[in-house]
Amino acid sequence: MPSSSAVVHRAEVALAVADAPARRAEQAVTTGRSRIGLEDLNPEQRRAALHDGRSLLVVAGAGSGKTRTLVSRVARLLDDGTPPERILLLTFTRRASSEMLRRVRALGLDDARRVTGGTFHAVAHATLRRQARAVGLPPGFTVLDPGDVTDLISIVRTEEGLGERGSRFPRARTIAEIGGRVSAAQEPLSEVVLERFPWCREHVDGVRTVLQGFHQRKRAMGVVDFDDLLLLWRALLQHAEAGPALAGAFDHVLVDEFQDTNAVQADIVAALHRHGASVTCVGDDAQAIYGFRGATVENIRMLPTRLPETEVITLHRNYRSTPEILASANALLRSMPDAFEKELTSVRPTGPSPQVVISDDEGDQAEAISLAVLDARERGVALKEQAVLFRTGHHADLLEVELGLRDIPFVKFGGLKFLDRAHVKDLRAVLRVLDNPGDELAWDRILRLLPGVGPGRARAAMEALRGEGPAQQDGPSGDDPLRRFLDGRVSLPASTDVEVGLLVAAWAFSAGDDGRAPEPGVQIDALRPFCARVWSALHEDAPARLSDLDQLATLAGRHGTRSAFLGALTLDPPVSTSDLAGPPHLDDDHLVLSTIHSAKGGEWKHVHVMHAVDGAIPSDMALRNRDELEEERRLFYVALTRARDELTVHVPLRFHHDGPKHHDRHSYAQPSRFLAPLTETTQRVDQTRPAEAVPRLLSARTAIDDLVTGLLDG
DNA sequence: AATATCCGTATTTTT
DNA sequence: TACGGATATT
Numbered sequence: 001m002p003s004s005s006a007v008v009h010r011a012e013v014a015l016a017v018a019d020a021p022a023r024r025a026e027q028a029v030t031t032g033r034s035r036i037g038l039e040d041l042n043p044e045q046r047r048a049a050l051h052d053g054r055s056l057l058v059v060a061g062a063g064s065g066k067t068r069t070l071v072s073r074v075a076r077l078l079d080d081g082t083p084p085e086r087i088l089l090l091t092f093t094r095r096a097s098s099e100m101l102r103r104v105r106a107l108g109l110d111d112a113r114r115v116t117g118g119t120f121h122a123v124a125h126a127t128l129r130r131q132a133r134a135v136g137l138p139p140g141f142t143v144l145d146p147g148d149v150t151d152l153i154s155i156v157r158t159e160e161g162l163g164e165r166g167s168r169f170p171r172a173r174t175i176a177e178i179g180g181r182v183s184a185a186q187e188p189l190s191e192v193v194l195e196r197f198p199w200c201r202e203h204v205d206g207v208r209t210v211l212q213g214f215h216q217r218k219r220a221m222g223v224v225d226f227d228d229l230l231l232l233w234r235a236l237l238q239h240a241e242a243g244p245a246l247a248g249a250f251d252h253v254l255v256d257e258f259q260d261t262n263a264v265q266a267d268i269v270a271a272l273h274r275h276g277a278s279v280t281c282v283g284d285d286a287q288a289i290y291g292f293r294g295a296t297v298e299n300i301r302m303l304p305t306r307l308p309e310t311e312v313i314t315l316h317r318n319y320r321s322t323p324e325i326l327a328s329a330n331a332l333l334r335s336m337p338d339a340f341e342k343e344l345t346s347v348r349p350t351g352p353s354p355q356v357v358i359s360d361d362e363g364d365q366a367e368a369i370s371l372a373v374l375d376a377r378e379r380g381v382a383l384k385e386q387a388v389l390f391r392t393g394h395h396a397d398l399l400e401v402e403l404g405l406r407d408i409p410f411v412k413f414g415g416l417k418f419l420d421r422a423h424v425k426d427l428r429a430v431l432r433v434l435d436n437p438g439d440e441l442a443w444d445r446i447l448r449l450l451p452g453v454g455p456g457r458a459r460a461a462m463e464a465l466r467g468e469g470p471a472q473q474d475g476p477s478g479d480d481p482l483r484r485f486l487d488g489r490v491s492l493p494a495s496t497d498v499e500v501g502l503l504v505a506a507w508a509f510s511a512g513d514d515g516r517a518p519e520p521g522v523q524i525d526a527l528r529p530f531c532a533r534v535w536s537a538l539h540e541d542a543p544a545r546l547s548d549l550d551q552l553a554t555l556a557g558r559h560g561t562r563s564a565f566l567g568a569l570t571l572d573p574p575v576s577t578s579d580l581a582g583p584p585h586l587d588d589d590h591l592v593l594s595t596i597h598s599a600k601g602g603e604w605k606h607v608h609v610m611h612a613v614d615g616a617i618p619s620d621m622a623l624r625n626r627d628e629l630e631e632e633r634r635l636f637y638v639a640l641t642r643a644r645d646e647l648t649v650h651v652p653l654r655f656h657h658d659g660p661k662h663h664d665r666h667s668y669a670q671p672s673r674f675l676a677p678l679t680e681t682t683q684r685v686d687q688t689r690p691a692e693a694v695p696r697l698l699s700a701r702t703a704i705d706d707l708v709t710g711l712l713d714g
Numbered sequence: 715a716a717t718a719t720c721c722g723t724a725t726t727t728t729t
Numbered sequence: 730t731a732c733g734g735a736t737a738t739t
Binding site: 154171394420 | 730731733
Binding site: 092093094119120121122145146171184226227229230260289290292293391392393394451452453454455456457570571572595596597598619621622631635 | 726
């Protein structure tokens with residue numbers, strides 16, 4: 001968008017707005033502007049929708065209609081004549097982003113679907129695709145997913161000679177976590193290590209060396225990780241020349257989930273503001289649950305200080321839940337040491353009290369949940385109006401089995417590690433080098449896929465790919481690793497001839513420049529012979545993996561170009577089991593299983609929270625300091641406030657401690673400490689069986705004696 | 715030099 | 730379960 005029209009447009013808006021606010025508010029109420037639904041808003045929400053200043057902070061309690069408010073504000077901005085592409089909607093999570101964009105599109109305004117929006121990472125990615133040269137990246141630059149990051153760090157770690165046997169040098173995963181924290185929270189390495197990874201403090205210098213090497217390698221390969229996306233976007237926005245042009249593309253920036261943004265994201269918002277955009281931030285400090293990713297509630301607390309003349313509007317009226325559910329939520333809220341005062345008041349009629357259901361063990365818990373789900377459905381609550389929420393993906397394992405046995409259909413959000421499957425990584429690598437021939441991480445993976453090629457030959461081949469081998473001086477234009485490979489200038493053992501032939505054929509078919517390349521889905525189809533060949537040599541279940549190829553091809557079909565597909569696969573991978581299962585059937589009724597993190601922003605008539613025991617909620621991984629514990633408390637708060645009509649919290653007294661299932665390590669759990677403040681507001685249901693109700697078939701002594709002596713005699 | 719096999723270990727949440 | 734690391738085998 002040319003900047004001159006942007007300036008003109010802003011001037012027009014300014015003129016139109018100058019004498020309008022009071023009249024508009026009046027009009028809005030008296031003439032009922034149904035187009036933007038102002039008459040459905042309460043006074044605070046309406047004030048937020050109509051706000052005219054440059055900076056607005058909406059502190060929105062759970063269920064207070066913040067999305068509706070944001071969407072109404074967008075409608076009102078469009079109604080004022082703001083071109084849709086000059087409105088930017090930012091969120092932290094993908095779910096919030098898709099929900100907000102969906103509701104904006106549902107406004108039915110013609111131009112609403114042209115509103116720009118997405119997660120911070122997705123918008124950063126789209127921006128960098130257009131500005132790659134300006135930040136020194138190749139146009140086909142690759143986005144590394146966390147698995148790639150760990151792989152690359154592992155390579156650097158080995159090259160640096162660190163992590164020799166017995167040296168107890170931190171694992172690549174740990175180093176990746178440390179580096180991620182440094183980037184996301186913008187904290188110095190030494191501080192991060194001392195405060196969060198104290199057991200690594202003797203290795204700070206080594207970790208620094210590895211991370212420096214890691215960053216150099218990323219640069220050399222033309223790749224970025226998730227954190228780099230934000231850092232580079234920020235750098236562009238803060239650049240003296242690029243910044244104004246880039247930021248000038250937007251008149252209004254609206255940020256949801258502001259409590260979950262990190263320091264870099266806050267800088268991005270501030271830069272957009274400084275260059276002239278009006279900024280609306282919405283959030284709830286009581287729902288801040290991404291501290292582990294470097295998010296800080298300081299962003300929301302300090303916004304009024306950071307941006308001049310910020311108007312603060314608080315939404316406290318809750319439209320979602322019954323008074324009984326809110327009584328529990330408020331009790332939990334009061335137990336938070338330093339939350340904003342934000343007592344939620346219900347506008348809904350009274351309903352049943354939340355229940356705390358105590359079961360003997362995980363199996364009983366799974367059964368109790370299944371029965372509760374079926375019971376609710378009998379009473380007319382469809383499965384898709386119910387959700388089961390848990391702290392970590394594997395907490396639902398037993399329940400998934402139980403639901404399967406009872407033929408209860410479900411979709412699971414979170415915990416799906418599709419991208420971690422080896423064959424998906426293989427396919428990604430094979431596509432990646434077409435866009436970015438310098439992506440050595442991808443090359444390494446491809447080379448090792450070939451039979452008879454291991455670490456040694458892969459390294460030699462990589463040198464040839466780089467053009468470092470002997471007699472490789474000739475450099476016709478476009479002489480890059482891909483060219484060298486296609487021309488057979490990389491010597492590989494004869495055992496790879498068939499595979500290399502299949503690969504070259506597929507690549508030659510796919511490589512077409514820009515417009516002439518076949519669609520991404522077709523490119524994946526073309527790789528089928530190669531994949532079939534290498535996977536059947538490597539995996540028992542090659543047919544299953546090949547059928548994943550079909551699903552990936554379908555997924556790719558939704559994208560116009562290979563790089564768009566690859567970007568989406570990395571930044572926006574399938575999150576639910578249904579994402580992969582082809583087009584959804586609208587009439588399908590299925591229960592929702594979700595991690596609490598993935599459930600944020602969602603709401604269901606009946607919510608079943610499971611594993612409410614100490615060690616799970618709060619997670620025993622998160623008890624190292626007070627901040628982590630408080631974050632777990634807020635997580636539980638998020639879980640409770642998802643419920644509209646009914647809330648059931650399940651407590652299994654005996655459960656497997658995170659660990660190898662076959663070890664059968666279980667422990668007796670205490671009900672979650674977060675339940676203590678809720679005793680007054682919940683109803684306790686004890687479903688444990690008295691010991692005498694379990695028939696004793698054998699005495700332990702008899703059974704063990706018989707087995708042991710039997711074995712010894714035999 | 716690559717591959718097969720075994721053992722021990724660690725293991726959240728998301729972009 | 731799944732992955733890394735070490736050792737044994739081809």
